Amino acid sequence: MQENKRTLVIGATPKMDRYSFKAAQLLQEHNHEVIPYGIKKGTIGTLEIQNQWPEKESFDTITLYINPKLQEQYSQKIIDLNPKRIIFNPGTENEELVRIAQKKEIQTLNACTLVLLRTNQY
Numbered sequence: 001m002q003e004n005k006r007t008l009v010i011g012a013t014p015k016m017d018r019y020s021f022k023a024a025q026l027l028q029e030h031n032h033e034v035i036p037y038g039i040k041k042g043t044i045g046t047l048e049i050q051n052q053w054p055e056k057e058s059f060d061t062i063t064l065y066i067n068p069k070l071q072e073q074y075s076q077k078i079i080d081l082n083p084k085r086i087i088f089n090p091g092t093e094n095e096e097l098v099r100i101a102q103k104k105e106i107q108t109l110n111a112c113t114l115v116l117l118r119t120n121q122y
Contacts, residue, residue: 006033011065012049014042020065023113030117063087063113068094
């Protein structure tokens with residue numbers, strides 16, 4: 001049994017066809033605690049999408065589903081949460097944020113959360 005990696009999904013949406021929705025569901029299926037964060041109101045399964053930034057919370061992993069331009073407003077907040085790692089899903093790659101994270105000894109991955117989960121590499 002793998003450990004629970006408390007995960008913040010940034011860019012969560014109630015739209016079932018979106019990868020952030022699928023990732024939040026699959027994370028739950030793999031018994032990880034999931035906090036979906038996004039600007040849209042709604043739910044993913046039983047999870048309420050959080051519209052308030054989770055200040056002073058602790059996360060193992062932050063997985064990104066927002067493009068680099070949108071990330072600019074969150075970069076410092078992401079770093080301040082001091083997760084163990086940040087996953088940049090396809091289309092979210094951000095060299096600037098990677099550089100800042102690595103200076104703070106936060107692991108960064110350009111990977112797909114869904115693939116990591118399905119191949120037991122999460």
